[in-house]
Amino acid sequence: MKKLFLLLLLASSSLAVKASDYVYYGFQPDIVTNYVAVKKKLGYVRLTVELMIEGSGNLEAVEHHAPLLRDAIINIIGQQPEEKIKSINGRQQIQRECEAKVKELLTQETGQPLVKRLMFTQWLDN
Template identity: 45%
Template sequence: MPLARYALLALLCLTPLGAMASEGGEETAQAPTGPVISYYALEPDIITNYLSDSKTLGYIRTTIELMAESEADKKLLEANDPLIRDAIIRLLGSKTGEQIKSLATREELRKECEAKANELLLKETGKKAIKELIFTKFLYQ
């Protein structure tokens, strides 16, 4: 008799958990309603030279992540990776040492890279696919 009581008690304790698990499964089956943010990393890191002063060259190494609002935009970024990399390398290489090293101008540089890449994407594909351009690593020497 005590064994039957324990089995009944165990059954009663597990019933609400089973009901909650089935409800949770129904919620996860629904599609998300908002935009799905995706990130695309420009691999490998971007490395280029810049004019440190009138006589010497410096170099910059940066890791860049591109934020896209959908998987389709992420695939668009992936397909146009060489175009985006070239634009960023040219832009970084045209800056002076003061512009590269300054924290104040780094944000301007990030926005400028984002705008240039989106401008080229618009010409090439008809869509601005970059929501945000993020420097995840920014090293210079």
């Protein structure tokens, strides 16, 4: 019984260390960009983007490449149709597309994706 408890304690402590080995990077200022709305009118989106980074040692590399990542996110959003911008499912698709692009770019630049998740923590559209 004592050995089982010790094994469970060791397993849970190693999981806690692994789960806490993430840091977050937020793009500052918020991303603001246009998209083409109905009848060729321009709409805009303002969003807050957070990156969940694997390992605190990778934060510096992500910060270094932040302008490249920001540009990629702006380009993806700027190409989206209004119906996708305005729908929850569309936003989730855009978020996944941005996450894949960020991971692709970081892999090209550093050899590793470095980012576990990309999250839109605030989304305002007009």
